Amino acid sequence: MEELTHLQQIALYGFLLAIVFGAIAAKTNFCTMGAVSDIVNIGSRGRMSAWVFAIGVAMIGTTYLRTNGYIDLDSTMYLASNFTYLSYALGGFLFGIGMTLAAGCGQRNLVRIGGGNLKSVVVVLIFDITAYMTMRGLFAYIRIDYLAKPVIDLEAAGMAGQGFDHAIAAIFGLTHDAALQMIVALVLGLGCIIYAVKHEEFRTSFDNILAGVVIGGLVILAWYITGHLGQDDFDPIAPAGLTFIGPTGNTISYLMTFTGSEIDFAIAVTFGMILGSFLYAIASGTFRVETFSNKSEMISNMGGAVLMGFGGVLSFGCTIGQGVTGLSTLAFGSALVLGMIIFGSALTMKVQYHMMDECTFGTAVKNGLNELINPFYKEA
16 A cells, blocks of 8 residues: 555545534534524524634634744735735625525535535535636636725735734734734634623533534644644645635546546545534434425525635635634634625525515615614614
C-alpha cells in the first residue's frame, strides 16, 4: 500500500473531523435557518445561542493559536485589506433568502443527505453548480465586473486587514500586536458565550450545549490541521477553515475529473459531513428517505439553491464559512455577512407568513420589514 502524500494526510484529518461534525449536527439539529425560525416564529433563542456559543469558542481558541505562533491567518481571504462591502452585504442577503427557501443552508443540506433526504441532494447539486458558475463560469462576469468592484482599501485607512483588532488599533492609535488580538478575542468571545449562557433554552438543553462546544472546537481544529500540520517544508498548503460553498462546488469538479485530480481538505470535509450524518441516522434509527411533497416545494427549494450558490460565493462563505470560521479570525466582514444572512432569512419568513394571509408581495415585504425594524408595528 502506497504511503499517503502530505496533502492526502491533511485531507484524511479533515474527513475524520467532518464525520464528527456531521454526526453532531444531525444529533443536535444544528441549523442557522432553524435558529432564525425559532426566534421569528416562537421566540426561542436556544439554537441561536448554540450558534453564538460556537462563535465565541472559535474566536478565543483560534486567536490563541494565532497569538502563540501555531497558525498564521493574515493571508486568508477573511482578513484581506480590500473590503468588498457590496459583495458581502448583497451575497449574505441573497444567501439568507436562499437558505430559507431551500429549508436549510449548505451545511444543513449536507447533513440531511446523510439522513436520506433526496430533496437535499437536488438542493446541493444546484447550489454546487451555481457556486462553480459564480466562481469560474457564466456568473463570474457579474461578480467580478460589477459586484466586486465597490471596495474600500483598508490599508489606505491605516488598517492591515478586516479584523476588529485592526480597526481598534487604527481608531485608537494602538500597537497591533498579539496582546491586543487576544484582548479583542476575549471580549468578543466571552460576550458571545455570556449571551448564550444567559438563555435558559440553551443552559437546559444538552444538545445545544454539545453543539456549541463541539462545533466551535472543530472550527479551531480545522485551522490547526491546515494552518499548522499542513505547513510542510516541501509541500505547504494554504490555511483553510470549515466552509461549504466553494468546496462543495469543487467537489463536483473533483468527482468529474477524479482520475486527474487530488483530494484536498475542503473536498474531504464535504464527504465526511455526509458520512457522519449517515452514521448517526443509522445508529439512531432516524434514516428515512424523503422526497418533494409537491411542485411548489420543489420550485422553492431549487430557487433557494440558486440564491445560496450565487450569494455564498459573493459573500465568500456561508453560515459556517463566514458565520463561525470567518468570525473566528475576528473579521468584521464576516460579521456583516452573518448579519445580512440573518436579516435575509428573517425577512423571507415574514414575507411567507404574510402572503399566507393573501397579502400582495409588496404589502408582505412592507409588513415584514416594519415588523423586523419595529416590533410594535401593526400590519397594513
